[in-house]
Amino acid sequence: NAGVTQTPKFRILKIGQSMTLQCTQDMNHNYMYWYRQDPGMGLKLIYYSVGAGITDKGEVPNGYNVSRSTTEDFPLRLELAAPSQTSVYFCASSYGGRGQTDTQYFGPGTRLTVL
Amino acid sequence: QKEVEQNSGPLSVPEGAIASLNCTYSDRGSQSFFWYRQYSGKSPELIMSIYSNGDKEDGRFTAQLNKASQYVSLLIRDSQPSDSATYLCAVLRGSSASKIIFGSGTRLSIRP
Numbered sequence: 196n197a198g199v200t201q202t203p204k205f206r207i208l209k210i211g212q213s214m215t216l217q218c219t220q221d222m223n224h225n226y227m228y229w230y231r232q233d234p235g236m237g238l239k240l241i242y243y244s245v246g247a248g249i250t251d252k253g254e255v256p257n258g259y260n261v262s263r264s265t266t267e268d269f270p271l272r273l274e275l276a277a278p279s280q281t282s283v284y285f286c287a288s289s290y291g292g293r294g295q296t297d298t299q300y301f302g303p304g305t306r307l308t309v310l
Numbered sequence: 311q312k313e314v315e316q317n318s319g320p321l322s323v324p325e326g327a328i329a330s331l332n333c334t335y336s337d338r339g340s341q342s343f344f345w346y347r348q349y350s351g352k353s354p355e356l357i358m359s360i361y362s363n364g365d366k367e368d369g370r371f372t373a374q375l376n377k378a379s380q381y382v383s384l385l386i387r388d389s390q391p392s393d394s395a396t397y398l399c400a401v402l403r404g405s406s407a408s409k410i411i412f413g414s415g416t417r418l419s420i421r422p
Contacts, residue, residue: 237413
């Protein structure tokens with residue numbers, strides 16, 4: 196199993212450009228998440244999904260969109276990139292989202308710079 | 311007040327000693343608590359979770375929870391250079407996965 200994979204690993208965008216960060220998991224997990232991590236900071240939840248066709252906002256959703264058409268894939272779309280979106284983006288997945296027994300598995304991350 | 315607070319460090323501990331990492335949280339309704347380790351440039355990985363007051367041990371790691379004091383800690387015994395990393399405390403505020411709040415992390419450095 197590859198676990199959680201993310202592409203690309205690195206990307207530089209110009210202000211106003213758009214892009215999609217890809218995330219795929221092969222563990223048949225129901226829950227998937229997108230986080231951003233700014234330098235020296237913890238993780239902030241952008242969006243999450245509890246299953247195909249179901250998504251919901253996290254703590255910092257503005258400027259982002261997601262979709263979940265399959266169990267495996269959870270892409271994150273950035274429209275009109277801004278310098279404030281410069282960050283490392285992590286995708287994660289978990290089996291059932293039940294906090295007491297659920298472990299989140301993280302992808303390797305995408306380092307995004309907006310200039 | 312931040313929802314989950316950690317001392318940013320760096321915390322420097324000699325090899326073989328006990329490293330003690332602390333975390334406080336503001337929401338008394340918090341139910342589950344997690345410690346993640348993150349090496350520089352890598353993604354976080356879960357090392358401990360704790361749900362009830364008291365201690366939970368796993369190998370060299372012990373998590374301690376005191377809900378009355380809203381305090382959770384991680385002890386690392388016999389610290390090794392490979393333990394040098396940033397340790398993130400995470401708190402689940404309710405039954406929803408969306409309410410996992412991460413602290414900003416404590417940088418731990420184990421000196422030989």
